[in-house]
Amino acid sequence: MQGVIKRRRSYLKMMRKLTLRKGSFTVDDLAQSAGIPRSTARDWIIRLSDEGCLTVLTPPHGRAPSRYAAISAIPRTACRKIFTAVDGDIVEIVHECLSSACAAFCAKHHAKANPDIRIVRQGTILREFVRMGRYESKVGLWPEPAVAVTGIWQEGDEIIQEIRSVGGPAFSLTGMMSRAEGVLRVDILKGEDATEGCIRTQALRHVIIGIDNTDRLEEGATFALAIALLDYLSELSGTFPIGHHIAMLWQALPEKTAGNSCSSIELAVVPEKLDLIRKAAVRFVGDESVSDGWGIAIKTGFIIPDSLHQYGLRARTGLITCKEARQCARECGIYTYGGQGIIGSLAAIGLAHEPEETIITPDF
Structure with missing residues (x-):
């Protein structure tokens, strides 16, 4: 480096x-x-x-x-993308940085300012889940946090984040964030002790897509197809890719092709593109799968119901039938399509927010 x-x-x-x-x-x-x-x-x-x-x-x-x-030795912005998705009264803020160190810094200070924020960082991508409302947070030099989310709310089809910051984060707020993809506008107010700003982004919808059983013993790989699907959907206007996950399922499954893993992808989309995303995903997986038993599951929203989470955990330790999978999908309002692969597809969604080290390790 x-x-x-x-x-x-x-x-x-x-x-x-x-x-x-x-x-x-x-x-x-x-x-x-x-x-x-x-x-x-x-x-x-x-x-x-x-x-x-x-x-x-x-x-x-x-x-x-x-x-x-x-022009200058300093990049115009360290913030590649900032976008938001809504599920009920909770907002997911996704911030893709040029630097993983910047993402780690913001994660550390945001968590210090508000311990109720759930933070997930994967390299240069920082994901924060915040309930709408106002938050009283003091910022300053260490040991105070240098930056804090002091409020988040929805106005029409826009999400407004209120940020308070000092030092380097204040420089980012005033000079960089407005240039990030996904940001509509940044309004700045400079106070005596800190810089405050409101970041406006579109209120997007979060989509999780699970796929499984797309390969054969001698051909194909579900993880590769999932990555290709994420790349393909990311090319459609109004979509923001978030990430890809792999989960290991029950290792004693007699008909498994290799390691019995499933995959899920996450993205945020403008609400009016939800139906297009669903149709495009089904068509792509159907065209690219080398197995006739492929399956796909599609969930709108990032909140994972407990019953779906428990289903995912059970799929890691024992046999689940298609009938059980379809019943769970109906109860959780999840769209499914295909054959035997819907079992693992649904499990992939249920396990999407589990710690990475946990789900890539077989539970037998």
Whole structure:
């Protein structure tokens, strides 16, 4: 990691010198100045452009290459995406950062400010589950939290997060969050002791899709199909991918293909696209599965009913029939389609919020 940071600093410094000396530069200019392959120079230019450190002055035209100019060594935003989904009176806030360290910092300080917030962090993705309402939180220098969610509520089809912060988080609130994908607007109020802001995002719907029995002993893999499905659905407008989970089920199942694992994916979608997502997911799994017994289950909302959670746990330790699976799905309002695979598909949803280390370890 240190080597990557060092190269980033070195190449960006070189790009700034080229900009000052020539007004702009090309991929070839950087490759020659840095003594690196053209492909490496191009990769670094794309990366730093995505971070907002470079701007494209002129796009390629005929034989004339693109010309770039350095803006700043500091990325325009460390916040890639901020979006929200609603289930009853609970809001899920999903924040995808450029840095896992930034995600860890926010998780630490948000939890310190409000222990009632349920926080899940997976690398650069921070997920927070907050009940709507106002929260009294003091911020400041350590040992006080540097940032806190002090309120969250819904206005029409928008969710408003009220944030109070100092130091680095205040810089992020005022200069970076408004540039994140999914943010509609940020309203800032600077006080004497802290900076406060309201972040407006769309009130999306959370969707969990479970799939299973999509492979055969000699061909296919359910986890791979699940990842492909998430990529496919993410290309549809109005969708925000969240993550992929693998769960190991009952290992003594006689007809299992290999390890008897199922998969689930999570995403947030605009409400009017829910039916489209369902149809697209069923069609994709049906087209790509190499097994005739494939199954899919689709749940709207991130709250897992206790009966569904218990069903998922039972699927890890014993035999469950299709009849039991369909009955559980009906009781929990979950759409299912397909054959024997609906058993594992439903279990995948029931286990989606279990600790990762728990569900990837067989329970026999």
